[in-house]
Amino acid sequence: MPRLITKVLHANEFWVFLVIAALSLVIQARSGQFFTANNLVDLAGAMVVPGLFAVAAHLVLVSGGIDVSFPALASLAVYVTTRVLVDNGWNGPVIVPFLIAAGLGALLGAFNGLFTSRLTVPTLIITLGTANVFNGVMQGALKSVQINTIPASMRAFGSSSLFVARNESSGLQSSMPVSFLILVAVVAVAFIVTRYTMFGRSLYAIGGDESAAARVGFKVRATKFWLYVIVGIIAALAGMVRTCAMGQMHPTNLLGMEMMVIA
Template identity: 45%
Template sequence: MRFKKLFKRNEFYVGITIVALSILIQIRSGQFFTGNNFVDLARAMIIPGMLTMGVMMQIISGGIDVSFPAIAMLSMYTTVKVALSIDFQGSMVFMFLFSTMLGLVMGLMNGALVCWLKLPAFIITLGTGSIFLGFMQAVLKSRNIGILPKPMRVLSKTYLLTAHNETLGISSSLPFVFIFLIVAVALTSFLLRYTMLGRGIYALGGDRDACQRAGYNVNAIQMFIYGTMGALAGFTGLTRAVLMGSCQPTSLIGYEMTCIAAVVLGGTRISGGHGTVYGTLMGALLLTMISNSLILLGVPTYWSKFVTGLLIIIGTGMSAYQALQQRKKLAGKYPVEEEKQV
């Protein structure tokens, strides 16, 4: 019985795909199961891993946010700019705090609009995202900043470990900020699994009215989720600048779709109420592998978009089709359609 359940889960198929892909890459290039490749993958996982935690919580709650890359970029740029202008030499903690607060404010704006207007969050956040991005590019006249403030430069040169690859003669280092990913994942798991708020997030996505009648304050949960997403985006934005060693204000444009794809691929249902942390991480890992390692397979990079699209359709199609079949079985000859949601 447990095995039967396993076969129905998206996570299972994503796991199989990851294993198959890694074996395939190993056979073709011999470079997959090497220390430095793993370190590279872990490094590439930091940003998508952190962001998808927030995106997953939002999708579980039945919402969606496409403005978080704009929030991340605006918080990052503002923080770096402010730090440079006052020649900041203090602790990195304050810079992260500042960036996180900026993100939090923007996230709460999203949350307030979603609670008030009761329109699809996708369209509301599309609008606010355009505002944030426009504000950064037009009012702040954002440009690439090559030289970061000193505390950031120090942090970006701090490594946890270094892996050498003798055959290729290259080595890769795991940056210190990898710890942030671990913390983000741990906090999200704890929140969703062991707190009433976490239950509330699942309940809200499962059935809004039932959630309200069970005694949850729906608006408060939504404000929390959008606020968290904003704060997380602000924090991740600065992490990204540390990781890249420079501040590139437009480097995250279009990232929202990658993150949503990773979350959905990991078995989170876009209609809400379902989703797991490890599934999301696997989804993010699969997409990272495709963008990072497809080249090791000898597949030209311009195919990666095609593969991503195919994976999204297969991944979502399978669970959607199963749900459809289940409903048909339950309803006999007359399938009752769920209302389609944007």
């Protein structure tokens, strides 16, 4: 037990948790509404998109890099997906646009991975450049505009809920979006991968000392490449969730989230 207590007290997460708990208690004392069921559900629902982005950013940070291109990547992947489906009058199941967006996200992530694994340039500089490329393709080459009408299945997914929480004192109701399950699944998979697989161990090894990781046999280039493919997929899923929830595709809605997500 003393060893466990010492370990907890030396963990950064413990002190961050104390700050969050203290802030929550202050807000609760002032408003009396922070810990109500509907507010907690609202917070959980609002956390889905930045939470998915944060998982992707976490994987990159663990590997010793910083990726600031994921909002632009997500915007481009989702815009192309939505534009193609709308222009062709598609009205099938919602899994199809998610798969298409994930495929495009993987392709754009591979573009990031190719440069980060081959060039000895800081990932921040590379992803700043690719973010401008993705944004330029979307707004310049594709002349992106807001798409107000998205496929019915996407709109239905965005408005569907797992359950409704009601605040008895105020009468306010909040719905837990089905997309929250996507966040739970991605967090669970990321936890398993980073904790129990050789790929996850290689991320930590590269983040600790890239040269040492290469000397002991980790495939640094391959790991970096596939890392950014995975980040692209997660970012595209986050962008699709946001588009479904809004009921429309706004090409610049996600841009500018990178600093908040990294923080």
